[in-house]
Amino acid sequence: MTGLPLSFVLLSLLLVIAAHGHATPKSKLPSLPSKIVQEIQSYQPIADQIIKYSLTGLGQNQSYDRLSVFTDKFGGRLSGTKNLEDSIDYMLDALQKDGLDNVHGEVVNVTHWERNTEYATLLEPRVKDIAISGLGSSVGTGADGITADVIVVRSFDDLDAHASDVSGKIVVFNQKYVSYPATAGYRVIGASKASKYGAVATLIRSVTPQSIYSPHTGIQDYVGNVKKIPTACITVEDAEFFDRIQSRGEPIRIKLYMGAVNYDMSLSRNTVAEIKGSVFPKQTVLVSGHLDSWDVGEGAMDDGGGAFISWQALSIIRSLGLKPKRTVRLVMWTDEEAGGVGSQQYYQKHRDEANNISILFESDEGVFTPYGMLFTGSPKAKAVMAQIGKLLQAVNSSEVYDNGGGTDVQWWRKDGVPTASIANHSEKYFWFHHSNGDTMTVLDPVEMNMCSAVWAVYAYVLADMDELLPRD
Amino acid sequence: MTGLPLSFVLLSLLLVIAAHGHATPKSKLPSLPSKIVQEIQSYQPIADQIIKYSLTGLGQNQSYDRLSVFTDKFGGRLSGTKNLEDSIDYMLDALQKDGLDNVHGEVVNVTHWERNTEYATLLEPRVKDIAISGLGSSVGTGADGITADVIVVRSFDDLDAHASDVSGKIVVFNQKYVSYPATAGYRVIGASKASKYGAVATLIRSVTPQSIYSPHTGIQDYVGNVKKIPTACITVEDAEFFDRIQSRGEPIRIKLYMGAVNYDMSLSRNTVAEIKGSVFPKQTVLVSGHLDSWDVGEGAMDDGGGAFISWQALSIIRSLGLKPKRTVRLVMWTDEEAGGVGSQQYYQKHRDEANNISILFESDEGVFTPYGMLFTGSPKAKAVMAQIGKLLQAVNSSEVYDNGGGTDVQWWRKDGVPTASIANHSEKYFWFHHSNGDTMTVLDPVEMNMCSAVWAVYAYVLADMDELLPRD
Numbered sequence: 001m002t003g004l005p006l007s008f009v010l011l012s013l014l015l016v017i018a019a020h021g022h023a024t025p026k027s028k029l030p031s032l033p034s035k036i037v038q039e040i041q042s043y044q045p046i047a048d049q050i051i052k053y054s055l056t057g058l059g060q061n062q063s064y065d066r067l068s069v070f071t072d073k074f075g076g077r078l079s080g081t082k083n084l085e086d087s088i089d090y091m092l093d094a095l096q097k098d099g100l101d102n103v104h105g106e107v108v109n110v111t112h113w114e115r116n117t118e119y120a121t122l123l124e125p126r127v128k129d130i131a132i133s134g135l136g137s138s139v140g141t142g143a144d145g146i147t148a149d150v151i152v153v154r155s156f157d158d159l160d161a162h163a164s165d166v167s168g169k170i171v172v173f174n175q176k177y178v179s180y181p182a183t184a185g186y187r188v189i190g191a192s193k194a195s196k197y198g199a200v201a202t203l204i205r206s207v208t209p210q211s212i213y214s215p216h217t218g219i220q221d222y223v224g225n226v227k228k229i230p231t232a233c234i235t236v237e238d239a240e241f242f243d244r245i246q247s248r249g250e251p252i253r254i255k256l257y258m259g260a261v262n263y264d265m266s267l268s269r270n271t272v273a274e275i276k277g278s279v280f281p282k283q284t285v286l287v288s289g290h291l292d293s294w295d296v297g298e299g300a301m302d303d304g305g306g307a308f309i310s311w312q313a314l315s316i317i318r319s320l321g322l323k324p325k326r327t328v329r330l331v332m333w334t335d336e337e338a339g340g341v342g343s344q345q346y347y348q349k350h351r352d353e354a355n356n357i358s359i360l361f362e363s364d365e366g367v368f369t370p371y372g373m374l375f376t377g378s379p380k381a382k383a384v385m386a387q388i389g390k391l392l393q394a395v396n397s398s399e400v401y402d403n404g405g406g407t408d409v410q411w412w413r414k415d416g417v418p419t420a421s422i423a424n425h426s427e428k429y430f431w432f433h434h435s436n437g438d439t440m441t442v443l444d445p446v447e448m449n450m451c452s453a454v455w456a457v458y459a460y461v462l463a464d465m466d467e468l469l470p471r472d
Numbered sequence: 473m474t475g476l477p478l479s480f481v482l483l484s485l486l487l488v489i490a491a492h493g494h495a496t497p498k499s500k501l502p503s504l505p506s507k508i509v510q511e512i513q514s515y516q517p518i519a520d521q522i523i524k525y526s527l528t529g530l531g532q533n534q535s536y537d538r539l540s541v542f543t544d545k546f547g548g549r550l551s552g553t554k555n556l557e558d559s560i561d562y563m564l565d566a567l568q569k570d571g572l573d574n575v576h577g578e579v580v581n582v583t584h585w586e587r588n589t590e591y592a593t594l595l596e597p598r599v600k601d602i603a604i605s606g607l608g609s610s611v612g613t614g615a616d617g618i619t620a621d622v623i624v625v626r627s628f629d630d631l632d633a634h635a636s637d638v639s640g641k642i643v644v645f646n647q648k649y650v651s652y653p654a655t656a657g658y659r660v661i662g663a664s665k666a667s668k669y670g671a672v673a674t675l676i677r678s679v680t681p682q683s684i685y686s687p688h689t690g691i692q693d694y695v696g697n698v699k700k701i702p703t704a705c706i707t708v709e710d711a712e713f714f715d716r717i718q719s720r721g722e723p724i725r726i727k728l729y730m731g732a733v734n735y736d737m738s739l740s741r742n743t744v745a746e747i748k749g750s751v752f753p754k755q756t757v758l759v760s761g762h763l764d765s766w767d768v769g770e771g772a773m774d775d776g777g778g779a780f781i782s783w784q785a786l787s788i789i790r791s792l793g794l795k796p797k798r799t800v801r802l803v804m805w806t807d808e809e810a811g812g813v814g815s816q817q818y819y820q821k822h823r824d825e826a827n828n829i830s831i832l833f834e835s836d837e838g839v840f841t842p843y844g845m846l847f848t849g850s851p852k853a854k855a856v857m858a859q860i861g862k863l864l865q866a867v868n869s870s871e872v873y874d875n876g877g878g879t880d881v882q883w884w885r886k887d888g889v890p891t892a893s894i895a896n897h898s899e900k901y902f903w904f905h906h907s908n909g910d911t912m913t914v915l916d917p918v919e920m921n922m923c924s925a926v927w928a929v930y931a932y933v934l935a936d937m938d939e940l941l942p943r944d
Contacts, residue, residue, distance in 0.1 A: 125544075211913065241544060435685065
């Protein structure tokens with residue numbers, strides 16, 4: 001996170017609200033000219049062809065199978081590591097072999113943090129191993145670790161109220177899970193808040209609604225000039241355990257060891273491939289997910305699934321011999337997990353293309369059973385999206401809701417470029433997110449077939465329509 | 473498990489079917505003499521008093537709070553360990569302080585297995601830590617561990633079909649989860665089956681319908697004269713991962729280290745307390761749960777909850793000054809986890825009391841929201857149980873289903889003694905069972921209040937009625 005302001009991270013987090021919250025109610029849409037309605041309706045045979053290809057044809061289970069091979073080979077793909085770069089090389093080769101155009105990597109500077117050995121041991125009131133997951137960008141403890149008494153707080157207000165008791169202690173945050181965007185702030189700035197009062201380390205309740213003693217990692221940030229103290233997540237179970245012990249007036253003492261190291265920024269690549277537009281090659285529809293992941297788990301759900309249905313969208317269009325007028329561009333982002341590092345540099349480099357981008361799609365909130373599209377753009381554009389949605393009645397994904405797009409496409413919003421993401425049944429997403437539970441076991445080939453079809457139909461139709469998606 | 477035949481363990485497992493499966497449909501019950509109906513109806517004010525005391529009175533949250541203090545203090549309580557014996561001393565003291573009668577421990581011989589350090593590392597096709605949970609009674613690997621190629625099988629039939637490929641290998645069982653009793657056999661005898669074909673170790677998919685990369689332990693048994701090979705459970709995720717790798721023809725190689733040791737049988741105690749019967753002190757109603765647990769997790773759900781609502785039943789009766797005609801006896805069993813070792817010896821010692829025991833209650837399948845009672849006994853006895861159930865309409869727990877009682881009270885069935893257990897919403901029980909996820913976080917004080925009330929009403933009414941529960 002070096003060099004990135006905190007607001008950057010928080011903004012990214014808050015943007016996730018829409019996609020993970022309840023889908024917003026549909027607003028009344030302006031009616032479209034009948035010419036456009038008819039134009040979109042004329043794509044029904046192609047949409048049906050895409051759906052058939054993806055659900056029962058040659059594309060059946062292809063995105064799931066490709067992702068299985070990929071995650072089984074590489075596992076977690078942490079930014080800054082050789083493993084991530086090897087996986088990018090693999091992808092560039094795979095995209096080339098899949099017959100896509102203009103396959104290349106675009107170099108970006110990324111964060112490089114490594115976890116190394118880490119553990120915590122409860123020493124009082126009894127000896128017990130405590131599962132932890134060090135947080136991205138956290139400093140290590142030094143070779144001797146940190147042994148200190150613990151104070152448990154339940155909120156930032158609670159921390160402030162006990163400010164004078166914090167110095168020299170390990171602060172445990174036992175905040176309730178409300179929702180990811182409402183709760184993740186404890187993970188992001190908990191260490192900074194506690195450090196201000198002299199804490200020597202923080203252990204933060206994992207940000208999840210369901211635990212089987214499973215710690216979750218994620219990015220954190222040192223705000224301003226606070227002393228950098230080690231910080232990790234613990235399980236929901238242990239946070240509640242410590243809270244109970246403290247409430248009985250018993251002392252709690254923990255030894256924390258974290259071998260975490262922050263290295264200099266290093267080089268990585270956004271992975272790009274295209275289907276070149278047949279009429280307006282400079283105009284694009286961008287579909288995306290991120291290829292990097294945390295080092296725990298396999299990065300199958302977050303965001304292998306999103307990256308691979310995005311590849312699949314292009315793969316389907318190419319396999320069916322479709323030639324859209326505009327270019328369909330796939331970007332598999334790098335270093336999303338530090339707050340959208342790869343996508344931010346992509347934006348900086350490509351910003352002058354803003355007027356030529358019809359829409360940016362991002363899938364980073366699960367590839368479970370889809371039910372529609374989340375969209376950010378003008379009412380007129382939303383009406384076009386809703387009309388395209390009608391092509392997807394066969395996969396029950398016709399609805400269009402507000403607030404689409406996530407961390408990696410957020411940059412383009414201020415330039416007025418429409419963004420979208422898949423509305424899918426991601427209710428269990430945060431059970432596995434950033435944990436060892438993020439594996440292929442979470443994913444389902446049939447659900448990925450459906451997501452791929454939705455992605456491909458929207459991408460193709462928007463790339464082939466006479467006009468760019470309107471912005472007014 | 474030394475000395476215990478396998479059939480013993482399997483029988484225990486199969487008996488769990490009833491409680492965890494769908495409750496069986498109600499059969500037509502014989503009608504009761506109106507005298508008995510009226511007798512039972514006359515207990516409605518006392519039942520209401522018990523329910524009020526437990527849900528909103530002085531007993532509110534008491535079983536949950538007592539269990540919190542207990543599990544926070546002792547954590548996992550593995551048979552054969554000093555920690556279990558310390559926790560039994562604590563309980564004897566607590567029961568005494570609670571004013572119960574005849575508080576004592578009854579010595580039994582128990583198994584003594586210890587896990588010690590254990591780990592597995594995938595070496596090929598890539599290096600990865602593999603979470604394991606060694607199985608109770610498994611031998612260790614020796615100081616050098618075992619490094620071997622892996623073969624994955626999906627069933628015992630699949631193992632037999634590949635018998636000639638097994639020698640010298642680590643066998644991974646990737647059996648589907650059907651239900652606990654239908655699937656747990658892989659954990660119990662997987663090592664023996666594979667050892668017969670020359671396997672050097674077994675790694676068995678954890679027996680659970682839901683995983684967040686969570687390995688589950690449990691008892692296993694070496695059948696007959698097979699060579700004893702180390703055996704552990706792995707996660708659902710890794711079992712599926714290995715299966716996929718093998719299906720692609722790639723070699724899998726693992727290093728397994730287990731420091732497990734089987735010690736000689738050692739001494740433990742069943743923990744007993746009573747409310748002495750005012751008229752027929754030698755006649756008893758027995759309520760029970762087990763105090764021992766696995767060393768992983770805290771043994772909060774399995775079976776702290778069952779043991780502590782059983783204590784609570786006596787605690788409520790005593791606190792309300794109720795004087796049942798018969799003795800209500802609490803037994804907190806020891807060494808249930810090796811297949812009911814403590815309860816079997818209790819049966820052998822107390823068998824001559826069979827005709828004086830009205831019923832044995834056992835809670836070992838969760839203390840979630842109750843909805844009735846599971847019962848094994850004659851139709852006439854079931855009719856009595858159903859009539860008592862009507863006293864519990866205020867907590868929606870009036871229904872009586874077939875097949876009650878579990879591992880620890882099964883011994884008494886062949887003598888015709890009725891057995892029962894709580895029908896409760898235990899749908900998530902096996903998510904946490906025998907894993908680090910078995911903590912207080914799983915439990916809910918309100919649910920435990922309701923279970924305690926159900927337990928106390930049945931125990932008190934059956935102990936106070938004019939007649940023992942009929943057996944014909």
